């Protein structure tokens with residue numbers, strides 16, 4: 403059994419851009435499970451943009467991380483020891499998804515964990531395409547925006563964990579899928595590997611002209627991940643009765659001055675339906691979404707890429723890098739062998 407637990411703590415609340423100095427890595431004694439609990443060795447940690455919000459004092463939909471406490475986050479790992487009842491369904495060697503945060507070990511009751519089958523899907527995919535980001539894409543696109551065959555769907559952060567699934571689900575519905583991503587490499591990946599019809603580089607000097615060329619019939623669905631000037635440019639091209647699934651505003655998470663949208667009136671004149679959503683409000687939809695995404699992965703119809711940081715000490719650097727757009731695909735931390 404491991405003797406120590408590596409944790410990454412919130413050391414300081416960022417003002418503006420988060421830095422590596424906001425985190426501290428510590429080694430503490432390994433936890434021991436009480437009666438009814440299991441001990442889990444976390445193998446993979448998911449890094450997600452929402453974690454930036456948890457580092458802040460500002461009022462939000464979820465509780466902030468306290469200073470000196472481990473950062474929150476989803477993990478996938480292996481049960482090392484079980485003191486859970488025999489009927490709990492968990493035994494040593496089982497793979498489980500948990501919310502243990504940025505640490506190498508954790509104890510929990512079985513009810514707080516989801517056992518996963520890693521025989522046909524790699525374990526870390528349960529943090530991405532068949533995990534929370536995949537469900538976010540499914541709910542935000544299919545349930546909320548209800549795209550119809552032939553419509554144009556646009557998604558920002560298109561090569562990322564959520565955006566990559568959105569584009570592929572849009573194609574499976576018979577839509578024109580257009581991505582927006584930072585840089586040529588990401589755009590090429592979205593088109594050549596994920597099957598988007600087009601992808602526009604938001605860093606290109608002629609971004610707006612490229613966006614117009616990629617959306618000749620306007621935009622019917624905006625799966626909005628980014629906000630700021632990218633969203634403003636999208637708003638200018640919305641069609642009458644377009645739908646905006648407002649999933650994230652990652653361009654604003656480190657901003658000290660919020661971006662002022664100039665094309666807000668387009669929502670009125672085009673009678674646009676805008677729906678902000680948080681995937682954890684849609685727990686009733688998770689079973690169907692996960693089953694569908696898992697089937698698509700096994701059938702080879704959903705593809706993804708991963709950016710992997712090695713070890714928890716590398717997590718702060720990878721987290722800052724993800725918010726700066728340095729990741730391609732799902733950002734993960736590999737915790738152990």
Ligand SMILES: NC(=O)c1ccc[n+]([C@@H]2O[C@H](COP(=O)([O-])OP(=O)(O)OC[C@H]3O[C@@H](n4cnc5c(N)ncnc54)[C@H](OP(=O)(O)O)[C@@H]3O)[C@@H](O)[C@H]2O)c1
Pocket residue numbers: 449450451452534535538559560561562563564565582583584585588604627628630632648649650651652653654679680681682724725726727728729731732733
């Ligand atoms: N509502 C929900 O329940 C829910 C659940 C999950 C995720 N989300 C949101 O979904 C979005 C995507 O999350 P993810 O996990 O898939 O992350 P991700 O796309 O894998 O990584 C974040 C990406 O954001 C892009 N970005 C950062 N700053 C930007 C800027 N100023 N302008 C344009 N793009 C910028 C970068 O991509 P480029 O280099 O391509 O620009 C970066 O790679 C985030 O906004 C997140 O908060 C919401």
